[in-house]
Amino acid sequence: xxxxxxxxxxxxxxxxxxxxxxxxxxxxxxxxxxxxxxxxxxxxxxxxxxxxxxxxxxxxxxxxxxxxxxxxxxxxxxxxxxxxxxxxxxxxxxxxxxxxxxxxxxxxxxxxxxxxxxxxxxxxxxxxxxxxxxxxxxxxxxxxxxxxxxxxxxxxxxxxxxxxxxxxxxxxxxxxxxxxxxxxxxxxxxxxxxxxxxxxxxxxxxxxxxxxxxxxxxxxxxxxxxxxxxxxxxxxxxxxxxxxxxxxxxxxxxxxxxxxxxxxxxxxxxxxxxxxxxxxxxxxxxxxxxxxxxxxxxxxxxxxxxxxxxxxxxxxxxxxxxxxxxxxxxxxxxxxxxxxxxxxxxxxxxxxxxxxxxxxxxxxxxxxxxxxxxxxxxxxxxxxxxxxxxxxxxxxxxxxxxxxxxxxxxxxxxxxxxxxxxxxxxxxxxxxxxxxxxxxxxxxxxxxxxxxxxxxxxxxxxxxxxxxxxx
Amino acid sequence: xxxxxxxxxxxxxxxxxxxxxxxxxxxxxxxxxxxxxxxxxxxxxxxxxxxxxxxxxxxxxxxxxxxxxxxxxxxxxxxxxxxxxxxxxxxxxxxxxxxxxxxxxxxxxxxxxxxxxxxxxxxxxxxxxxxxxxxxxxxxxxxxxxxxxxxxxxxxxxxxxxxxxxxxxxxxxxxxxxxxxxxxxxxxxxxxxxxxxxxxxxxxxxxxxxxxxxxxxxxxxxxxxxxxxxxxxxxxxxxxxxxxxxxxxxxxxxxxxxxxxxxxxxxxxxxxxxxxxxxxxxxxxxxxxxxxxxxxxxxxxxxxxxxxxxxxxxxxxxxxxxxxxxxxxxxxxxxxxxxxxxxxxxxxxxxxxxxxxxxxxxxxxxxxxxxxxxxxxxxxxxxxxxxxxxxxxxxxxxxxxxxxxxxxxxxxxxxxxxxxxxxxxxxxxxxxxxxxxxxxxxxxxxxxxxxxxxxxxxxxxxxxxxxxxxx
Numbered sequence: 041x042x043x044x045x046x047x048x049x050x051x052x053x054x055x056x057x058x059x060x061x062x063x064x065x066x067x068x069x070x071x072x073x074x075x076x077x078x079x080x081x082x083x084x085x086x087x088x089x090x091x092x093x094x095x096x097x098x099x100x101x102x103x104x105x106x107x108x109x110x111x112x113x114x115x116x117x118x119x120x121x122x123x124x125x126x127x128x129x130x131x132x133x134x135x136x137x138x139x140x141x142x143x144x145x146x147x148x149x150x151x152x153x154x155x156x157x158x159x160x161x162x163x164x165x166x167x168x169x170x171x172x173x174x175x176x177x178x179x180x181x182x183x184x185x186x187x188x189x190x191x192x193x194x195x196x197x198x199x200x201x202x203x204x205x206x207x208x209x210x211x212x213x214x215x216x217x218x219x220x221x222x223x224x225x226x227x228x229x230x231x232x233x234x235x236x237x238x239x240x241x242x243x244x245x246x247x248x249x250x251x252x253x254x255x256x257x258x259x260x261x262x263x264x265x266x267x268x269x270x271x272x273x274x275x276x277x278x279x280x281x282x283x284x285x286x287x288x289x290x291x292x293x294x295x296x297x298x299x300x301x302x303x304x305x306x307x308x309x310x311x312x313x314x315x316x317x318x319x320x321x322x323x324x325x326x327x328x329x330x331x332x333x334x335x336x337x338x339x340x341x342x343x344x345x346x347x348x349x350x351x352x353x354x355x356x357x358x359x360x361x362x363x364x365x366x367x368x369x370x371x372x373x374x375x376x377x378x379x380x381x382x383x384x385x386x387x388x389x390x391x392x393x394x395x396x397x398x399x400x401x402x403x404x405x406x407x408x409x410x411x412x413x414x415x416x417x418x419x420x421x422x423x424x425x426x427x428x429x430x431x432x433x434x435x436x437x438x439x440x441x442x443x444x445x446x447x448x449x450x451x452x453x454x455x456x457x458x459x460x461x462x463x464x465x466x467x468x469x470x471x472x473x474x475x476x477x478x479x480x481x482x483x484x485x486x487x488x489x490x491x492x493x494x495x496x497x498x499x500x501x502x503x504x505x506x507x508x509x510x511x
Numbered sequence: 512x513x514x515x516x517x518x519x520x521x522x523x524x525x526x527x528x529x530x531x532x533x534x535x536x537x538x539x540x541x542x543x544x545x546x547x548x549x550x551x552x553x554x555x556x557x558x559x560x561x562x563x564x565x566x567x568x569x570x571x572x573x574x575x576x577x578x579x580x581x582x583x584x585x586x587x588x589x590x591x592x593x594x595x596x597x598x599x600x601x602x603x604x605x606x607x608x609x610x611x612x613x614x615x616x617x618x619x620x621x622x623x624x625x626x627x628x629x630x631x632x633x634x635x636x637x638x639x640x641x642x643x644x645x646x647x648x649x650x651x652x653x654x655x656x657x658x659x660x661x662x663x664x665x666x667x668x669x670x671x672x673x674x675x676x677x678x679x680x681x682x683x684x685x686x687x688x689x690x691x692x693x694x695x696x697x698x699x700x701x702x703x704x705x706x707x708x709x710x711x712x713x714x715x716x717x718x719x720x721x722x723x724x725x726x727x728x729x730x731x732x733x734x735x736x737x738x739x740x741x742x743x744x745x746x747x748x749x750x751x752x753x754x755x756x757x758x759x760x761x762x763x764x765x766x767x768x769x770x771x772x773x774x775x776x777x778x779x780x781x782x783x784x785x786x787x788x789x790x791x792x793x794x795x796x797x798x799x800x801x802x803x804x805x806x807x808x809x810x811x812x813x814x815x816x817x818x819x820x821x822x823x824x825x826x827x828x829x830x831x832x833x834x835x836x837x838x839x840x841x842x843x844x845x846x847x848x849x850x851x852x853x854x855x856x857x858x859x860x861x862x863x864x865x866x867x868x869x870x871x872x873x874x875x876x877x878x879x880x881x882x883x884x885x886x887x888x889x890x891x892x893x894x895x896x897x898x899x900x901x902x903x904x905x906x907x908x909x910x911x912x913x914x915x916x917x918x919x920x921x922x923x924x925x926x927x928x929x930x931x932x933x934x935x936x937x938x939x940x941x942x943x944x945x946x947x948x949x950x951x952x953x954x955x956x957x958x959x960x961x962x963x964x965x966x967x968x969x970x971x972x973x974x975x976x977x978x979x980x981x982x
Contacts, residue, residue, distance in 0.1 A: 074623040077630055077639045081856035082615045089610045089619045090602075100620050111613040112862045124609040129600070131561075133608070137872060138595040139560045140840055142582040144553045148560045149571050152545040159548055168548045173644040174863060180704050184721060191720040206715040210697075212723040216715065220722050226681075232861050233651050234724075235705035244677040244687065245857050249662040250655060251691050251724060252683040253705070366862065369611055385552035386716050390703050391583045391837065392645060397868060401608060 043412045044491040047121055048094035054499060055096070055473020056104035062470050064101030084470070092119035095489055095496050097475060105470065106499055109477040113306070113338050113487035116367040116405045117414075127404035136396040143171070143393040144386075154396050157403025158370070160410070161341070163348040165358030166374035168381075171394025175337035175365035176231025181388065182361045182373045183235055183298060186331035187220055188382040189360075190297035193329060197383050219294040221253070223285065223330075225260040227480070229307030230300055230335050239300055242308035242480065256292050258285045260305055261313045265442045274314065281313075282320040289328050298331035303349035304445075306338040309480030310453030312444055315353035322355050333373075334359040341367035342409055342490050345419030345449030352448075368405065370398035414490040415449075422449030425486070425497045429454070432501070436508045439465070450492060453485040461511065468507045474500055514883045515962040518592055519565035525970060526567070526944020527575035533941050535572030555941070563590035566960055566967050568946060576941065577970055580948035584777070584809050584958035587838040587876045588885075598875035607867040614642070614864040615857075625867050628874025629841070631881070632812070634819040636829030637845035639852075642865025646808035646836035647702025652859065653832040653844045654706055654769060657802035658691055659853040660831075661768035664800060668854050690765040692724070694756065694801070696731040698951070700778030701771055701806050710771055713779035713951065727763050729756045731776055732784045736913045745785065752784075753791040760799050769802035774820035777809040780951030781924030783915055786824035793826050804844075805830040812838035813880055813961050816890030816920030823919075839876065841869035885961040886920075893920030896957070896968045900925070903972070907979045910936070921963060924956045932982065939978045945971055 044051060058064070063071060063085045070086040091098035095118055097107040107115075117124065127133060132150050141148055159169060170185070172178045192199075201216070209216025224230065224239035231237065232246050238253040240246050261277045264270035289296045299321065305311035325332040339349035341364070346352050350359060358376060365371035372394060382388055409415060426446050433440035438457055445452035456462040459481045466484065469476045479485040488496065515522060529535070534542060534556045541557040562569035566589055568578040578586075588595065598604060603621050612619055630640060641656070643649045663670075672687070680687025695701065695710035702708065703717050709724040711717050732748045735741035760767045770792065776782035796803040810820035812835070817823050821830060829847060836842035843865060853859055880886060897917050904911035909928055916923035927933040930952045937955065940947045950956040959967065 070620060070623065074618065074626065078622075078626050079615070079641065079852050079856070079859065080618075082860060083618060084616050087612065087617045087619050089606045089612070089621075092610065097617070111611065111617060114611065114613065114862060119610050121609060125605060128605045128608040134596060134599045135560045137599040137604070137868065138592060139563065139590050140582065140585065140869075140872075141558065141560070142585065144550070145555050146558045146568070146582060147545065147551075147554060148558050149541060150560075151549075151557075152541065155545065155549050170550065173648065174861065176861065177644065177648065177704070183705070184703075187722065188720045201715065201719055205719055209715050209718040209721075209723075210712050211728065212709055212718075212725055216719050217721060217723040232655075233648070233704055233706065234654070235722075238683055241681050244672065244680050245855070247680040247683075248672055248676055248687050248858070249659045250680075250688060251658065251706075252680075252688040253722060253724075254683055257682065381550050384716070385550070387719075388550060389553060390645065390647065391585060397608065398611075401611075 042493055043414065043417065044094055044118070044493050047491060048118060051094035052096045052104055055106050056102065057471070057473045058102035060471045062467070064099065064103065066100040070100055089119065094118040095492055103473065105473050105475040106496060107475045108486050108488045108500060109475050110487050110489050112477065113343065114366040114369070115489050116341055117408055118489045118491045123408050124401060124404055127400055130400070133397060133400050136400060140392065141396070142391055143396065144389050151396060154399045154403060157406060158399055161347060161406035162374045163358070163362050164351055166362055166376050168376065169372050169374050170388060171370065171372035171399060173395055174371050175363065176233045176236040178337065178363040178365050178371040178373055179230045179236045179300065179335060180233055182333050182363050183222055184388060185361060185373070185375070185380045185382070186298035186333060188387060189331060189380050190220065191218065192379065192383060197379060220297040221255040221292055221294050222298045222300055223256050223258055223288055223296050224300050225305070226257045227260055227305050227308035227311055228302060229305070256288045256296070258288055260311055261317055263312065265444060278314055278317040278320065282317065282324065285321065286324050289324065289330060296330055298333055299325050300333040300335055302335045303339045304344065304448065304451065306485065307479055309483050310444055310485050318350065318353040318355050322357070331361065332359045333361045333363065335363050337363055337365040339451065340364045341405065342415040342418055343367060343449060343487070344451045345415065345422055345447065347415055368402040370395060370402040409490060418449040418490050421493055421497055422452065424494055425450055426452055428497070428501050432505060432508070439508050439511055450486055450488050453479065453483050455482045456484070458482060465507060465511060468510070469503060472503045472507055474503045513964055514885065514888065515565055515589070515964050518962060519589060522565035523567045523575055526577050527573065528942070528944045529573035531942045533938070535570065535574065537571040541571055560590065565589040566963055574944065576944050576946040577967060578946045579957050579959045579971060580946050581958050581960050583948065584814065585837040585840070586960050587812055588879055589960045589962045594879050595872060595875055598871055601871070604868060604871050607871060611863065612867070613862055614867065615860050622867060625870045625874060628877060629870055632818060632877035633845045634829070634833050635822055637833055637847050639847065640843050640845050641859060642841065642843035642870060644866060645842050646834065647704045647707040649808065649834040649836050649842040649844055650701045650707045650771065650806060651704055653804050653834050654693055655859055656832060656844070656846070656851045656853070657769035657804060659858060660802060660851055661691065662689065663850065663854060668850060691768040692726040692763055692765050693769045693771055694727050694729055694759055694767045695771050696776070697728045698731055698776050698779030698782055699773060700776070727759045727767070729759055731782055732788055734783065736915060749785055749788040749791065753788065753795065756792065757795050760795065760801060767801055769804055770796050771804040771806055773806045774810045775815065775919070775922065777956065778950055780954050781915055781956050789821065789824040789826050793828070802832065803830045804832045804834065806834050808834055808836040810922065811835045812876065813886040813889055814838060814920060814958070815922040816886065816893055816918065818886055839873040841866060841873040880961060889920040889961050892964055892968055893923065895965055896921055897923055899968065899972050903976060903979070910979050910982055921957055921959050924950065924954050926953045927955070929953060936978060936982060939981070940974060943974045943978055945974045
């Protein structure tokens with residue numbers, strides 16, 4: 041049976057287009073009023089979440105869009121999901137909201153269950169977690185764990201800090217505050233705080249005017265498509281990029297303590313790399329004692345047809361730290377090696393140490409995903425959608441270039457010929473009742489929920505074909 | 512009428528001590544079990560939030576503590592507050608939880624009201640906000656706003672970025688990623704991410720092994736107590752410290768773009784400074800074009816007898832950015848100058864841009880604080896409590912040294928003669944049914960809720976006197 045039909049018996053059967061000026065007049069009024077106190081320039085439209093249902097998001101002008109953007113890839117199951125409503129109404133949730141605990145000092149008796157429910161969806165090989173508040177926060181918490189682990193390898197896990205270390209760190213000086221780097225990749229996106237922005241390299245707007253750590257950027261493979269026609273070129277591209285990574289680790293002016301990578305570079309353009317490339321990174325990081333961090337903030341929770349995208353690659357041994365956020369509605373990192381728990385208490389610590397309210401939602405999402413086989417269903421609908429898009433790309437080769445995401449469920453993207461064309465396409469899709477997002481400069485990225493089914497795909501494909509014909 | 516009695520007709524009338532081994536056997540079991548998947552070494556006890564009420568926190572062993580620590584200064588009204596329960600059950604809350612929006616792109620129609628309810632409690636002179644997720648996040652978001660403002664002053668607010676800036680920032684190099692500093696103070700605490708840890712200087716454990724920005728630390732005044740007997744010395748201490756600040760701004764090897772300070776250094780020892788010192792900082796920052804950021808994460812929301820602690824100082828003109836978190840159960844910064852909104856969209860941006868669920872709680876707290884006059888009430892009970900502690904300090908001068916917080920409501924602290932004595936005092940208070948926290952090395956800090964009344968103060972004072980007599 042259709043899971044969408046089970047969850048959302050009243051889900052709309054098609055988009056509703058009330059106004060084609062977007063944002064519409066009601067949205068514009070609301071944007072102006074909110075804009076007196078909050079930066080509203082990036083607002084597409086003001087949503088009516090009460091009227092949003094399943095795969096459809098409503099706005100205050102009465103438009104109802106089929107949503108393939110899903111809050112920048114952050115809605116796992118759809119709007120007004122009955123299982124999440126139940127979780128949100130639970131006494132456990134009310135406690136988590138009104139008595140938000142300092143989880144490190146005074147966890148409530150509920151907290152063990154909350155953590156273990158999230159861990160039921162942990163990536164293969166991971167069995168512990170540390171919780172944070174956003175994707176950027178999760179990555180920076182992972183960096184902290186990585187730097188402490190890296191220094192412990194040099195110092196000895198149980199060796200006490202020296203007086204010199206204790207005194208120098210209070211002045212932001214080495215050896216207590218050592219000069220260490222995290223290596224990342226060109227076109228990567230890992231967040232927009234200061235350390236996370238230092239490993240981000242997808243767009244200048246994320247970074248300009250911010251002081252940054254002088255950390256190196258390796259090259260992420262740029263494959264030729266279709267993959268099956270370019271195996272030799274793409275294998276040499278893997279080798280070229282792996283060599284750059286290892287060279288940077290060996291030669292960078294400060295030690296490289298960790299490497300962070302997305303299984304698919306998402307914000308930076310849906311750039312894919314092979315299982316061999318990821319295994320190569322694992323081998324290099326092991327060889328040089330570099331912590332291997334996989335950022336699953338956008339790719340995680342079933343979106344690519346496995347629960348965690350890096351599981352497609354069967355990386356052995358498993359990554360050291362795997363970060364999550366977005367579709368899990370909460371954030372943090374998974375790990376397995378107990379030495380990633382720093383040697384003494386209060387080193388990885390802060391007032392809240394995460395947020396049990398959103399972790400309850402994560403647990404409920406994990407349960408629904410497992411109970412309803414949503415990962416396999418997403419893979420199935422993704423195969424269907426990819427196939428149809430591949431056909432469309434034959435009809436509109438100028439507007440569907442470098443189609444990618446085959447075998448990655450609905451995590452699909454393609455390029456247009458220019459940023460202007462891409463933006464026009466996204467706008468016309470909205471005018472025809474489909475909410476879609478872009479990434480990098482010329483790409484369209486599809487990020488529907490896990491309850492996006494063949495019937496939704498057909499509506500999307502019809503609208504897309506119509507819009508492409510007019511582009 | 513007692514607000515505590517109105518909110519909590521069944522509030523305990525005294526602590527309950529079931530076990531004096533803390534954590535007790537049930538807590539120990541729960542800690543061991545949670546410890547398989549989560550770092551539990553800093554846990555004092557496992558709480559039973561269902562059984563906690565008002566100013567009393569229960570643990571799983573049946574102990575019920577009068578709580579003067581309140582989740583590291585984060586509970587504004589008390590446990591199981593009926594107004595917050597109502598907010599937590601509202602349809603608006605359920606929507607905020609299950610359809611967590613990308614607030615920058617698709618805010619819901621509720622969001623304007625949510626923001627404006629928080630702004631009703633904004634500090635004097637502030638009328639806009641940007642929302643984040645924690646105190647550290649709030650401070651780092653404020654740094655981003657400050658750096659963008661600082662560079663805009665040099666470049667021109669509406670001047671486009673140069674090609675060189677756009678290209679260099681992608682390599683973490685200047686001029687796109689400029690070397691700029693934030694000046695802070697020795698003993699300060701502003702959070703534990705990488706930029707926030709770089710301005711933190713209270714304890715090595717917060718910072719060691721983390722790479723940091725090479726940012727300067729000025730000196731925070733160290734006053735002699737009682738203040739009224741040391742006015743001349745303390746004024747010269749203000750002058751000495753202000754000179755250091757200005758010298759560092761003028762001579763630091765990279766430009767200082769912003770200054771961040773707590774109205775009372777909290778984690779670092781409850782260190783106070785005068786209104787004249789804060790006005791001196793405002794004058795210096797204006798003179799040198801440095802952004803003035805006040806970190807009200809721990810001091811805000813009524814705890815010091817004014818809604819925001821820096822309002823005691825009547826700083827003119829108002830600070831540029833004021834950060835909040837903790838007692839507001841949500842986080843962000845307030846501001847007034849529209850030029851702190853960066854020149855183009857998407858520069859201050861991320862997926863969630865805050866959290867409407869916890870902002871709903873903040874709005875409900877703000878309303879209760881205003882409707883019940885809780886700031887004035889906290890000031891009144893604080894005066895009573897300070898007076899009684901001052902009397903006790905005559906009886907136990909070795910155990911109550913440098914009593915501070917007069918005229919700052921219940922935001923009171925004092926020193927013991929050694930870290931060991933301080934820790935023993937805190938432990939014995941727990942064994943006698945009072946939960947209290949420390950700060951710095953030898954200080955006790957009181958951080959009760961805003962519904963902590965004379966009757967609670969009397970219970971605390973009785974237990975304290977008994978414990979001090981045995982110390």
